[in-house]
Amino acid sequence: MAYDKFSVINTPAVPLPIENVDTDQIIPARFLKAVERKGFGDNLFRDWRYEKDGTPKADFPLNNPKYSGKILVGGKNFGSGSSREHAAWAIYDYGFRVVVSSFFADIFKGNALNNGLLPVVVTPEFLQKIFDAIEKDATTAFEVDLEKQTFTITATGESAEFEINPYKKHCLQNGLDDIDYLVAMKDEIAAFEG
Amino acid sequence: MEAKTLFDKIWDAHVVKKVEGGPNVLYIDRHLIHEVTSPVAFLGLKNRGLKVFRPDKTTATPDHNVPTQDQHLSIKDELSRNQVEKLKQNCAEHGIVYHDLQSEGHGIVHIIGPEMGLTQPGMTIVCGDSHTSTHGAFGAIAFGIGTSEVEMVFASQCIMQPKPKKMRITVNGELSKGVTAKDIALYIISKISTSGGTGHFIEYAGSAITGLSMEGRMTLCNLSIESGARGGMIAPDETTFAYVKGRQFAPKGEEWDNAVAKWKELKSDDGAVFDTEYVYDAADIEPMITYGTNPGMGVGVTQSIPTSEGMEGTDKTTYIKSLQYMGYHEGDSMKGKPVDYVFLGSCTNGRIEDFRAFAEFVKGKQKAPGVDAWLVPGSKRVESQIREEGLTEILEAAGFELRQPGCSACLAMNEDKIPEGKYAVSTTNRNFEGRQGPGSRTMLASPLTAAAAAVTGVVTDPREMM
Ligand code: SF4
Numbered sequence: 001m002a003y004d005k006f007s008v009i010n011t012p013a014v015p016l017p018i019e020n021v022d023t024d025q026i027i028p029a030r031f032l033k034a035v036e037r038k039g040f041g042d043n044l045f046r047d048w049r050y051e052k053d054g055t056p057k058a059d060f061p062l063n064n065p066k067y068s069g070k071i072l073v074g075g076k077n078f079g080s081g082s083s084r085e086h087a088a089w090a091i092y093d094y095g096f097r098v099v100v101s102s103f104f105a106d107i108f109k110g111n112a113l114n115n116g117l118l119p120v121v122v123t124p125e126f127l128q129k130i131f132d133a134i135e136k137d138a139t140t141a142f143e144v145d146l147e148k149q150t151f152t153i154t155a156t157g158e159s160a161e162f163e164i165n166p167y168k169k170h171c172l173q174n175g176l177d178d179i180d181y182l183v184a185m186k187d188e189i190a191a192f193e194g
Numbered sequence: 195m196e197a198k199t200l201f202d203k204i205w206d207a208h209v210v211k212k213v214e215g216g217p218n219v220l221y222i223d224r225h226l227i228h229e230v231t232s233p234v235a236f237l238g239l240k241n242r243g244l245k246v247f248r249p250d251k252t253t254a255t256p257d258h259n260v261p262t263q264d265q266h267l268s269i270k271d272e273l274s275r276n277q278v279e280k281l282k283q284n285c286a287e288h289g290i291v292y293h294d295l296q297s298e299g300h301g302i303v304h305i306i307g308p309e310m311g312l313t314q315p316g317m318t319i320v321c322g323d324s325h326t327s328t329h330g331a332f333g334a335i336a337f338g339i340g341t342s343e344v345e346m347v348f349a350s351q352c353i354m355q356p357k358p359k360k361m362r363i364t365v366n367g368e369l370s371k372g373v374t375a376k377d378i379a380l381y382i383i384s385k386i387s388t389s390g391g392t393g394h395f396i397e398y399a400g401s402a403i404t405g406l407s408m409e410g411r412m413t414l415c416n417l418s419i420e421s422g423a424r425g426g427m428i429a430p431d432e433t434t435f436a437y438v439k440g441r442q443f444a445p446k447g448e449e450w451d452n453a454v455a456k457w458k459e460l461k462s463d464d465g466a467v468f469d470t471e472y473v474y475d476a477a478d479i480e481p482m483i484t485y486g487t488n489p490g491m492g493v494g495v496t497q498s499i500p501t502s503e504g505m506e507g508t509d510k511t512t513y514i515k516s517l518q519y520m521g522y523h524e525g526d527s528m529k530g531k532p533v534d535y536v537f538l539g540s541c542t543n544g545r546i547e548d549f550r551a552f553a554e555f556v557k558g559k560q561k562a563p564g565v566d567a568w569l570v571p572g573s574k575r576v577e578s579q580i581r582e583e584g585l586t587e588i589l590e591a592a593g594f595e596l597r598q599p600g601c602s603a604c605l606a607m608n609e610d611k612i613p614e615g616k617y618a619v620s621t622t623n624r625n626f627e628g629r630q631g632p633g634s635r636t637m638l639a640s641p642l643t644a645a646a647a648a649v650t651g652v653v654t655d656p657r658e659m660m
Contacts, residue, residue, distance in 0.1 A: 017508050018515070019509065020512060022488070030607060033259065034233075036233070047627070077389040081324070082324050082605075083323055083324040085231070085341040085342060103392070105392065106358075107424075111341075114342035165217070166215035183242075183244065185352075189247075189352055193221075
């Protein structure tokens with residue numbers, strides 16, 4: 001799946017200070033019936049975001065007009081549960097490009113990276129600083145620099161480095177995906193099969 | 195020679211290439227697909243002008259979305275029907291074997307793979323579903339993948355994966371009466387939490403594990419993912435070989451003997467090093483039940499709900515939010531909590547052994563009047579076996595009826611949804627908010643504990659009635 005190339009992002013962030021945000025919350029199963037990859041952002045966090053009759057729940061961060069930006073900040077163990085890639089699609093489709101947490105579930109992390117969504121792991125202390133900064137000023141900006149692998153709280157200049165596998169970094173920076181790579185290897189794969 | 199773990203042996207034998215500074219290109223022996231996570235992958239393939247590279251290594255069945263009543267009729271929900279139709283079309287177009295509703299091979303992917311002998315020791319197996327870890331019970335490396343990865347396997351029969359770390363969980367001793375593989379799994383997750391296994395692949399070992407049947411091993415490996423691990427596995431042994439032998443796709447004749455000889459090598463060498471190890475005593479495990487909204491929030495059925503004392507920050511707010519959702523209070527005893535629904539089924543506990551245990555328990559008893567019970571076999575073969583063994587009569591006499599196979603209320607994508615606010619004791623794998631229907635409240639437990647709840651209408655220690 002083609003996605004935008006990633007370099008530097010500088011925007012405010014939306015806080016979601018809840019732990020173990022599982023993929024059933026990110027996108028409930030009843031929205032997985034599509035056969036195309038379209039419009040999943042509308043149902044992102046559906047049951048936390050809307051009442052049953054479709055009215056937005058005012059206290060949910062995505063419905064709070066004071067929050068905006070391309071960065072979603074979640075509590076520890078973000079993305080646990082099902083392997084549904086729809087979770088990463090929904091977050092991307094909604095307009096986020098970065099998810100920050102102190103801990104991600106493995107499959108979610110892989111799915112995010114395969115879809116141009118950058119998972120940034122920071123320490124629990126730094127995560128708290130990010131939440132605090134947003135609490136103080138909802139419009140405060142953060143800078144995510146993929147080349148330098150840094151996440152910076154612009155207001156205070158405090159910065160954290162994050163890890164990313166060099167191969168995945170290269171893919172994100174160039175909007176490439178693994179399938180191109182694998183298809184080019186077909187002869188090698190056939191030889192392996194023997 | 196360096197001592198290797200079971201995991202290393204299988205993984206290393208499947209690495210086609212190590213990408214510089216990147217993941218491994220891993221060859222996949224079996225790819226299982228279903229209607230929900232495959233259509234976008236097929237579409238991606240089409241957009242690239244590609245065909246499925248090895249259709250003979252791919253097997254399909256619709257399970258997540260299908261009704262569990264009147265399967266001979268056309269599926270009522272338009273979107274669900276469309277997904278199932280799409281799967282059928284895509285399989286026809288790419289030459290993939292498709293097990294349609296009502297056919298002998300139909301069922302939940304993780305149940306039919308082992309049943310047909312598609313799942314074998316030493317293999318790499320993937321599916322766009324996290325509970326693919328089930329197949330690890332045979333000493334295979336099996337794990338769930340996302341849709342992009344499904345497309346990778348379609349395109350190249352490989353995926354790109356970093357090699358995970360290795361964990362060994364040893365459970366020594368013997369399980370007491372009324373304690374099952376499900377309880378071992380819920381016990382482990384309650385100890386190491388839903389993120390304790392992250393980044394790891396688990397090997398289960400110890401006498402309590404080798405003493406399990408294949409069904410029990412599948413239940414345990416199935417739940418590995420709920421600890422955050424990529425998967426779980428158990429070294430193959432005589433129990434494994436006896437289960438695989440004679441199944442449709444199992445090797446035959448001389449090939450069988452050769453295969454078994456190779457499979458016998460599949461175990462961790464003495465001195466092999468694991469990144470993380472845990473050791474438990476089977477005697478400490480009692481029938482488990484969950485009280486919260488993740489599978490790590492479980493206690494022994496005779497215990498009470500832990501208090502939030504000592505928790506801080508988001509830990510505490512998350513805990514309180516979870517109990518609020520369940521309508522429970524810190525310190526409440528779990529025994530005696532009212533139960534509205536009982537669900538027996540899913541890839542965790544939808545196999546014949548689970549139905550036998552449930553039927554044996556309710557034999558001569560009656561379903562509690564206030565309880566709605568949904569009994570959903572994991573596959574057509576399980577359904578047939580239930581009938582052949584005369585379990586249907588026992589269940590019916592006790593006031594239970596059987597539905598048709600599928601994932602059903604495990605994820606409530608079809609019409610089997612637990613209503614808002616209602617309590618379900620469920621033999622499934624996830625008690626997340628709304629997992630079994632918007633507003634549903636799930637308590638995860640074994641088939642025995644589910645049966646005890648079904649006949650009493652409240653959370654009950656099954657040992658008291660055995
Ligand atoms: S039974 Fe539940 S967990 Fe298993 S494959 Fe179906 S939806 Fe997934």
